[in-house]
Amino acid sequence: AQTVTQSQPEMSVQEAETVTLSCTYDTSESNYYLFWYKQPPSRQMILVIRQEAYKQQNATENRFSVNFQKAAKSFSLKISDSQLGDTAMYFCAFMKQSGQKLVFGQGTRLTINP
Amino acid sequence: DVKVTQSSRYLVKRTGEKVFLECVQDMDHENMFWYRQDPGLGLRLIYFSYDVKMKEKGDIPEGYSVSREKKERFSLILESASTNQTSMYLCASTRTGLTGELFFGEGSRLTVL
Numbered sequence: 599a600q601t602v603t604q605s606q607p608e609m610s611v612q613e614a615e616t617v618t619l620s621c622t623y624d625t626s627e628s629n630y631y632l633f634w635y636k637q638p639p640s641r642q643m644i645l646v647i648r649q650e651a652y653k654q655q656n657a658t659e660n661r662f663s664v665n666f667q668k669a670a671k672s673f674s675l676k677i678s679d680s681q682l683g684d685t686a687m688y689f690c691a692f693m694k695q696s697g698q699k700l701v702f703g704q705g706t707r708l709t710i711n712p
Numbered sequence: 713d714v715k716v717t718q719s720s721r722y723l724v725k726r727t728g729e730k731v732f733l734e735c736v737q738d739m740d741h742e743n744m745f746w747y748r749q750d751p752g753l754g755l756r757l758i759y760f761s762y763d764v765k766m767k768e769k770g771d772i773p774e775g776y777s778v779s780r781e782k783k784e785r786f787s788l789i790l791e792s793a794s795t796n797q798t799s800m801y802l803c804a805s806t807r808t809g810l811t812g813e814l815f816f817g818e819g820s821r822l823t824v825l
Contacts, residue, residue, distance in 0.1 A: 648813070
């Protein structure tokens, strides 16, 4: 069974700073996908970024980028130039290439302070 | 835009009551999911459905059942609610081939007294 671990329950940074959220996972699969989802306060969860395990290049979406270390089974999210609207719960998730089910981590509550 | 609508944002029920949580999506997605969200535990999959009348157990199906009579609607049923089912319930849907992009509803916060 796959497991996803987020070891930082809460983080807090000042607006415009860069912040990195950590995620590790455990799997015996060789092909899979990793995700970061964002859940703003009282709003729907949305996909932030996706990484295919077979791709060596780290995914980037505007201010959001990942550091994918396949051998170490590590998948961190970097948010550059953080904004107040980035305040949210962030969840790391794993999905086997052959499946549709996502396995989520415990979440990290990120607060961006003005 | 994809819309996933959960029928109730907040519910308060008593122990032993039967509870229905409804979820409707408007994008003709084949796959629908029910997750439970608890602090420190993240999201845990209760059940999912990959087609009408098809269902599969997730990681924590005990105490729950589901129904999918129409493609757009996926219901979660608590046959006899218990206090340890107090939680936030999230419905999600996706089309096969979207590679993990789930579309979530706003959630239903259930309190069982």
